[in-house]
Amino acid sequence: MYDSHLNERKRDFDWALLLGAGGLMFLGGAFIYSATAGHQSALAWYKQMYVHQILWYLIGLGAAAALLAVDYSRLARWSGVAYGLTILLLVAVFVFGSRIHGGKRWITLGIFGLQPSEFAKIAFILLLANFLSRPADELRRPRIFWATLGLTLLPFVLILKEPDLGSALVFPAISLSMMFVAGVPARMLAGLVGGVSLLVVLLVAIILFAPARLDIEPYQKTRLLTYFGRNKSYNVEQALISVGSGGLKGKGWRHGTQYALGFLPRAGAHNDFIFSVIAEEEGFAGSVVVLALYTVLLFSGIKIASQARDHLGQLLAAGVVTLLFCHVFINVGMNIRLMPVTGIPLPLLSYGGSSVVCSLIAIGILHNIHIYRRSY
């Protein structure tokens, strides 16, 4: 069909990638049902959350399928526009945003809320991939380095101000990973990592020893203190109890008591704390299955990155993989007190339209790169 050898579109699927995504969507539907059915059973079926979630899966799959029709290099050309739009949306959050759980993160659009930070992550990956896919000698220039840093800091600061520390921290991580893959000199990256580490150490020191002097939101302070074991946070304690009480085999699907009895917050169990519901009901075995599915997803992403046709594809895949990994690591880590509590969703499992659609778009991009991979 295509005469260009380089642009040849492979008519195959990356089955591993699809298996990982499909399995996670199946678990997401099942455990959102388990977590919410108890107190929503009185509602009509179309008002129940798991039905909404399935709807979001379908919308996300549609969006991902639509993306497959266009070569990712063409998508990348629009990355500047996408980035600009999401920055505008992030600014708009401050103006029109709804305040939920102490943060202005949503723009309410009629029946559903839009979380611009999720879309900003995708747009950011596209833009950065486009920006960094240039010859190695250009990447050595400090100007490029500082520009990348600037592009990272803009959404980072906006999202930090929402405030949503968890999502904001994803940006520097993606940036770092993509710069590394792009071939920005290790010297510069080491300097960056060193500088950031120093800042983080200072911040932690202030939090631990002089929390009063710190100018961060009270809820963030509490969450950070909780992470460092200085504060008994109810949610973390309960999430930990949920995960821990699951044991090896768990209590069985829909037999978890933590959520049913109202210990896990009603507002959070089906999104940020969905992992603790799975871990309680399916035990260590279930947790490992979830992590295995993510591993499949992430390593097919890495395979796709290494098989990518060009630098752009590789960078895009690396960005997406880093994004997904950050979400998984922070969210699961938070459930077992490895990470501080930051409202960050678990890709494809947590309830939420923006998160589900963006995760599926990200996977769509990965698959796009897979289809247009080099064939030699």
Add this chain to the structure above:
Amino acid sequence: MRVIAILMGTGLFVLVAGLWFVQIVCASRFENNSRRQSLKRVGMPAIRGKILDRNGRVLADNRPHYNAMLYLEELQGQFGDAYTRLSKAYGRQHPLAVQANGRVRLTAETSRELQLEADCQVVSNVAFQVGQSLQEHGMLNTNAFLRHYTNYPYVPFEIVPDLAPRQVARFAEQLSGQPALEMEMQPVRFYPNGSLAAHVLGFVQRESFDVEQIPDYEGKTGLERVYDARLHGRAGAKLVLVNSLNYRQREDIETPNEPGGDVFLTIDLALQRAAEQALAGAQSNVRGAVVVMDVRNGDILVMASAPAFDPNSYVAGLTQREVAALNDPKYTPQINRAIGGAYPPGSSFKIITAIACLETGLDPNEVYDSPGEYRASPTARPIHDTAGAGKFDFNRAFFRSSNTYFIHNGMKAGLRKILEVAKRFHLGEKTSFPIGPEVAGNVPGPEQAGVSLLRSSTPDVCIGQEITTTPLQMAAVIGAIANGGNIFWPRLASHAYSPETGEEEQLFAPGRLRDHVEIHPRDLELIRHAMLDDTEHPADSTSLGGTAYQWFHHAGGAPLLANFRVAGKTGTAELKSSAPNSPRRITWFDSYAPYENPRYAVVVMVEDGSFGGPTCAPVAEKIYEAIIKREQSNSPPATVLARN
């Protein structure tokens, strides 16, 4: 790319390791936590049923009782703040515990102590504030609080019990905004008539606080105890969801409570009150009992015992002085003397002796010339006779209560015969009265004549000494004389209403016959007539009048009770007990009325009265006045219940 893969792989491995640690290594700890924060049941007492008299007037009721309750889980934030303050203060006092970074190092034990102290401080401050608002100056009982707090932190703590109406208003005005404070209404047992019929009703007390329950009341004595299950209703239960910190998270009603059923008595409130007042007027600090029974069916209309107690004081909690008064060895207010005290019947026992004599061939017309005292032998101690010396036929000997006549003839009938007649009337046997404790008294059976009761006691037994009965047993004897020989099981509680169905349920069938005593109609007539003469035979030229005559007649000879003839027998027994608190003398007046159509048996017993006539007969007379008033008022006199 490889570096990224390695980093990611490491990250995922860290997560799996972390999960393994939490879910496998520490699983049991978290499982315990998960189980600990679970559901606890907390009882919700039901509203107790009422106790009502035969006309539906309330004897035991409930009144609302407002408590200021403290919801401890709402104070968690304040507990934390106080703890921070205290640990800082601890650091200032113990500079060695302060680390270089300014943190205070506490041992787990110190930390626990400080935590508890902080919690106490917070609660104490709240209690002080509540005290100020309510103008209640009692301090927080720290021990009670700690006991509550360590055992039941998920149950609200009663910070000020039983608010006065003014305090209720103040609470609503000044304290209702605080989430930790709430006013809670609890029904509390209330006896509107104070000590009236206290022994019959009994009292309730708070169940000991050993269960995870909001304090409930339990009937301890009297009818409150007998019908506790019925009055109590069914306590409901709340399921309280308790979290891992042991505070209340949420509560649901599992089973709603069901109010208790109402119990109706045979007691007549107005008569009971009149009888208690009459008994109290017998003498100062009176100790005694009154039983009024419907002779047609055994319904107990009055059961009074003096001194009594106020059951309300048990509900509120007794003071030390009240406890001391209740345990006074002489006055023993907790004993129901109508059933719980055994007394020698004295001359009122002559009814039994008379039947024994008449059945063994005594000619009632035969005149006995009394020497005025009885001696078993010329050297023996004489038994005095207030009737004095003179000529006595049966009738005169009875209404003058001649000891010598009845000893003389009773000796002829024999101890065995007298005891046999006494047993026929079930003297010395318990009546299966629903409330207790009931004593049997001591009237040996005929087979015991000359065995446990020596024949040398016969003269004493003839005049009601050396044996003991209860006022209720005597009421049954009088009832049988009045109704022609029927002895009923005494009935105290008639029916109840089930709160669920609203249906009436019989508790005790009316007029349950215990026994029919065979007495020759001639003998019965002789005794009834002699009893009538006890109140009606005036003094004449040859003799003094009936022993109770003057207490039923004006000085001019007109009867006190118009068209209402009372038949009775006085009694005065001497006790030879050497116990310091034992009474020396028991006085009685046992009677029934109206003579022609007997309906009521009235038995009055007073410890350490002067004589049966002057001490007890006036009490009975006043009770009959109340009975007449009751019959004249529109309430029909128990005829409804007299179906048998």
